[in-house]
Amino acid sequence: DAGVTQSPTHLIKTRGQQVTLRCSPKSGHDTVSWYQQALGQGPQFIFQYYEEEERQRGNFPDRFSGHQFPNYSSELNVNALLLGDSALYLCASSSRLTSGKKNEQFFGPGTRLTVL
Amino acid sequence: AQKITQTQPGMFVQEKEAVTLDCTYDTSDPSYGLFWYKQPSSGEMIFLIYQGSYDQQNATEGRYSLNFQKARKSANLVISASQLGDSAMYFCAMREGPVYGGATNKLIFGTGTLLAVQP
Numbered sequence: 001d002a003g004v005t006q007s008p009t010h011l012i013k014t015r016g017q018q019v020t021l022r023c024s025p026k027s028g029h030d031t032v033s034w035y036q037q038a039l040g041q042g043p044q045f046i047f048q049y050y051e052e053e054e055r056q057r058g059n060f061p062d063r064f065s066g067h068q069f070p071n072y073s074s075e076l077n078v079n080a081l082l083l084g085d086s087a088l089y090l091c092a093s094s095s096r097l098t099s100g101k102k103n104e105q106f107f108g109p110g111t112r113l114t115v116l
Numbered sequence: 117a118q119k120i121t122q123t124q125p126g127m128f129v130q131e132k133e134a135v136t137l138d139c140t141y142d143t144s145d146p147s148y149g150l151f152w153y154k155q156p157s158s159g160e161m162i163f164l165i166y167q168g169s170y171d172q173q174n175a176t177e178g179r180y181s182l183n184f185q186k187a188r189k190s191a192n193l194v195i196s197a198s199q200l201g202d203s204a205m206y207f208c209a210m211r212e213g214p215v216y217g218g219a220t221n222k223l224i225f226g227t228g229t230l231l232a233v234q235p
Binding site: 031033035040041042043044045048056058088090092094103104105106107108109110112 | 151153162166221223225226227228
């Protein structure tokens with residue numbers, strides 16, 4: 001049973017460029033959340049996708065957008081990259097139907113984005 | 117506003133000893149969940165233990181236990197018999213609201229505690 005997978009593992013971009021990060025949820029999961037973790041900080045919630053729609057959004061600008069596909073995989077897009085966007089981007093998946101009271105999120109290994 | 121506070125940036129513990137990592141939270145919602153995650157240097161967040169706000173007993177998972185003091189809004193993680201492999205960042209996180217179909221399960225994280233286990 002594959003866990004949450006993310007690609008690529010590392011990425012280097014320059015200011016002003018655009019980037020797309022990808023996430024495949026754990027088998028049986030239908031909900032994908034994205035988090036940004038700056039160096040030395042805890043993860044911060046970007047947004048969550050369920051049924052191909054953005055259900056909740058954190059305090060991030062419109063430069064951050066996403067998509068969820070019918071197979072539940074998801075993409076995170078960031079436009080007009082800034083130096084401050086350098087971070088570890090974590091994807092987490094969960095299931096609304098079978099999660100139980102924990103509604104636990106399973107995290108992927110992350111994509112480390114460096115903006116120069 | 118919902119908030120998680122971890123006041124210990126770093127902790128040292130001797131191998132085989134117990135260690136307590138502190139976590140306090142702030143929320144006005146009567147229904148919430150508290151999580152502890154471990155993050156090794158590889159970056160992946162590993163779920164350790166969960167405590168629901170209405171759970172009567174403190175949660176335990178193997179060597180991990182959660183000291184839940186609701187009135188004080190604290191949810192400290194206790195690791196017994198520390199092992200070298202326990203060296204990592206530890207994050208306390210909170211999910212506000214009940215768990216039911218249709219609700220989001222957004223997590224709010226603290227800033228973490230770096231635990232170093234010494235031989």
